[in-house]
Amino acid sequence: MRVRNRLTSFQHGVLIIGALIANGIFSLPRVAAQDAGRSAWVVVAFAGLVLLIVALLSNRLASYFPEEDPAGWGLRLMGPIVGRVWLLLYFLKCCFFIVLTMRIFAAIITNRMLMHTPSSVLAGIVLLLSVLAAVIGISGLARFAEISFMVWLPFMLLVVATLLRGHLFHLQPVIGDTDLSALLAGAKSASFSFAGFDILLFSYPHLEKPQNSARAVFWAMVFVTAIYTLTTVAALAFFGVEHLTRLLVPTLVMLSIAETSVIERFDSLALFMWLGMVVVTSGTQLYMGTRLIQGLIPKANFEKTAVFLGAFLLVSTWGETPLRRLITFADYFGTFDILFVTLSAVLLLPLAYFVNKRERRLGR
Numbered sequence: 001m002r003v004r005n006r007l008t009s010f011q012h013g014v015l016i017i018g019a020l021i022a023n024g025i026f027s028l029p030r031v032a033a034q035d036a037g038r039s040a041w042v043v044v045a046f047a048g049l050v051l052l053i054v055a056l057l058s059n060r061l062a063s064y065f066p067e068e069d070p071a072g073w074g075l076r077l078m079g080p081i082v083g084r085v086w087l088l089l090y091f092l093k094c095c096f097f098i099v100l101t102m103r104i105f106a107a108i109i110t111n112r113m114l115m116h117t118p119s120s121v122l123a124g125i126v127l128l129l130s131v132l133a134a135v136i137g138i139s140g141l142a143r144f145a146e147i148s149f150m151v152w153l154p155f156m157l158l159v160v161a162t163l164l165r166g167h168l169f170h171l172q173p174v175i176g177d178t179d180l181s182a183l184l185a186g187a188k189s190a191s192f193s194f195a196g197f198d199i200l201l202f203s204y205p206h207l208e209k210p211q212n213s214a215r216a217v218f219w220a221m222v223f224v225t226a227i228y229t230l231t232t233v234a235a236l237a238f239f240g241v242e243h244l245t246r247l248l249v250p251t252l253v254m255l256s257i258a259e260t261s262v263i264e265r266f267d268s269l270a271l272f273m274w275l276g277m278v279v280v281t282s283g284t285q286l287y288m289g290t291r292l293i294q295g296l297i298p299k300a301n302f303e304k305t306a307v308f309l310g311a312f313l314l315v316s317t318w319g320e321t322p323l324r325r326l327i328t329f330a331d332y333f334g335t336f337d338i339l340f341v342t343l344s345a346v347l348l349l350p351l352a353y354f355v356n357k358r359e360r361r362l363g364r
Contacts (some may be wrong), residue, residue, distance in 0.1 A: 006084070006139075006206055006207065006208040007138065007142050007206045007208065007212065008207075008208055008209075009205060009207065009208075009209060009212040009215065009216040010146075010216070011142035011143070011145070011146060012142070012200070012203055012204075012207055012212075012213060012216040012217075012220075013179055013216035013217070013219055013220035013223075014072050014142065014145045014146050014220070015059045015138075015141060015142045015145045015197060015199060015203055015280075015284065016066060016196075016197050016200055016216070016217065016220040016221070016224075017145070017149055017220050017223060017224055018057075018145035018148055018149060018280030018281065018284070018286075019145075019196035019197065019199045019280065019281055019284040019285075020193070020194060020195070020196045020197055020220075020224050020281075021152070021224060021227070021277050025193065025227070025231060025250040025251055026108065026249040026250075026252050027226065027230045027248065027249050027250070027251075027327055028044065028190060028193045028228055028231065028232060028251075029231060029235035029236065029244060029250050029251065030235075030244055030245055030247055030248065030249075030250050031189045031190060031192075031193075032044050032186045032187075032189060032190045032232055033186075033232075033235075033236065033241050033244050033245050034186075034189070034245050035183075035185040035186035035189055036185075036186030036187075036240050037241050038181050038236065039183060039186070040186060040190075040232050040236060040241070041128060041182075041229050041232040041233045041236060042123060042183070043183050043186040043190055044118065044187075044190045044193075044225075044228050044229050044232045045189040045225060045229045046183075047187045047188075047190045047191045047194060048188050048194060048221065048222075048224065048225025048228060048229065049225070050187070050191075051052075051191065051194045051221065051338070052218070052221040052222065052225065054341065054342050054345055054346075055195075055197045055200065055217050055221050056214060056217060056218065056342065057345040057349055058197070058198060058200060058201055058344075058345045059200055059204070059213055059214050059217045060214075060349060061201070061348055061349050061352055062200065062201050062204035062205075062213070063204070063210065063213070064352040064353065064355075064356040065205075065352070065356075066204070066205060066210050066316065067120055067205050068205055069202040069204070069205055069291055070087070070090065070201050070202065070291075070292065070295065071087070071291040071292055071294050071295030072295065073352075074086055074087050074090075074262060074295055075087075075295065076355065077348055077355055078104045078348075078351075086329075086344070087292050087295045087296050089295065089340065090288075090292050090340070090344075091292040091293060091296070093336070093337055093340055094286070094288050094289035094292065095285075095286045095289055095313060096333055097195070097196070097285045097333075097337065098127070098130065098282045098285045098286055098289070098313055099280075099313060099316045100329070100330050100333060101126075101278060101281050101282045101285070102123040102126040102127055102130070102239065102278070102282055102317065103119070103123050103316070103317070103326055104319075104326050104327065104330060105122070105123070105274070105275070105278045106119035106120070106121075106122035106123035106126065106255060107119050107127055107322075107326055108249060108252070109122050110122065119136070119142060120317045120318050122351045123316075123317035124314060124317045126275070126278055126279060126282060127282070127310055127314060127317060128310070129275075129279045129283075130279055130282040130285075130286050130310070131283075131286060131307060131310035133279055133283035133286075134283045134284075134286040134287040134305050134306045134310075135281070135290055135302075135306050135307065137287075137288060137302075138203055138206050139200065139206065140202070141280065141283055141284060141287060144276070144279070144280060145280045147276070148276030148277050148279070148280050149277075151273055151276060152273055152276065152277055164206060180323075188335060189331055189334075191334060192227065192230075192330060192331060192334020192335070192337065192338070193228060193334075193336070193337045194221075194224065194225075194228075194331070194338070195334055195337040195338055195341075196281060196284065196285070197217075197220075197341075198223065198288075199284045199287075199288065200213070200217055202287065202288050202291060216275065231251060234254065235251060235254055238254050239254070248324060250326065265357065266267055277316075286306060286309065287306070289309055290305050290306040290309055293305050300303040339349050
């Protein structure tokens with residue numbers, strides 16, 4: 001793999017944040033509260049902690065092949081048959097991720113703002129921007145993620161500021177109103193909002209200082225976990241668990257009815273600014289999918305493959321799908337995504353250790 005356009009550790013961390021933050025920040029409080037009740041914020045923090053460990057394991061896996069991403073080392077680790085099956089499953093996961101990301105964003109915009117605009121048009125715009133972002137490569141994606149992160153950071157912090165309008169008695173008792181099985185179910189449901197951190201496997205070979213990768217992964221995952229946890233606390237305090245579980249996108253509702261001295265219809269502005277984070281999320285998945293195709297077909301040209309994949313996925317933007325059905329499907333898909341990434345990290349890490357050790361012994 002020819003490596004160019006090196007990334008800083010900050011860009012590495014921001015790219016991980018950009019790949020994560022668009023997935024579930026608007027519906028996460030409801031998803032977690034449906035199972036965990038008043039303990040929703042606890043299970044969100046717990047899910048973040050568990051997936052932080054998985055992300056660090058994935059980072060360790062990437063460190064064994066510092067000049068290659070999964071498209072390069074997948075076949076070396078698992079052989080030509082199992083390796084290709086794994087790459088194909090990974091590719092399909094990326095495709096579903098892209099489709100869900102752009103369709104959910106388009107459906108939310110259509111439902112809340114542009115009621116007379118077909119969601120397929122908005123989904124197509126997201127896909128087009130994602131293709132453009134992916135074609136310019138990982139360095140371009142990282143720079144775009146930096147800009148989107150800086151623009152969206154004030155919005156994320158102002159969501160937390162709505163805590164001042166909430167009532168803390170809605171959070172009591174912290175533990176005890178649900179049993180352990182419900183807490184675990186809530187953590188599983190919340191985990192989809194953390195899907196996408198595996199972009200670190202693909203950005204690792206491009207780092208200026210690979211030794212700083214673990215630190216970047218750590219602070220990126222901790223930052224996302226903190227934002228998700230505080231947003232869930234704010235939603236619980238603002239609505240109460242009974243009202244919260246009836247709202248499809250509670251974070252947007254919270255923004256729309258909370259008083260703000262900055263600008264009227266703050267939620268509408270937040271949605272439009274959210275487009276940047278959505279493009280980063282779907283763009284990283286498109287980049288990963290394109291690289292995985294190159295792993296399956298080594299002679300495939302990156303730019304042409306990315307455009308072809310985008311054109312193929314354009315078919316999925318056609319038609320209207322109810323937002324609630326999309327979010328329900330996303331919950332099921334999130335379980336598969338997290339299981340796939342977690343099992344890959346846990347199972348491939350010892351295999352990578354022995355393969356790397358053998359190759360060093362043979363002088364390769």
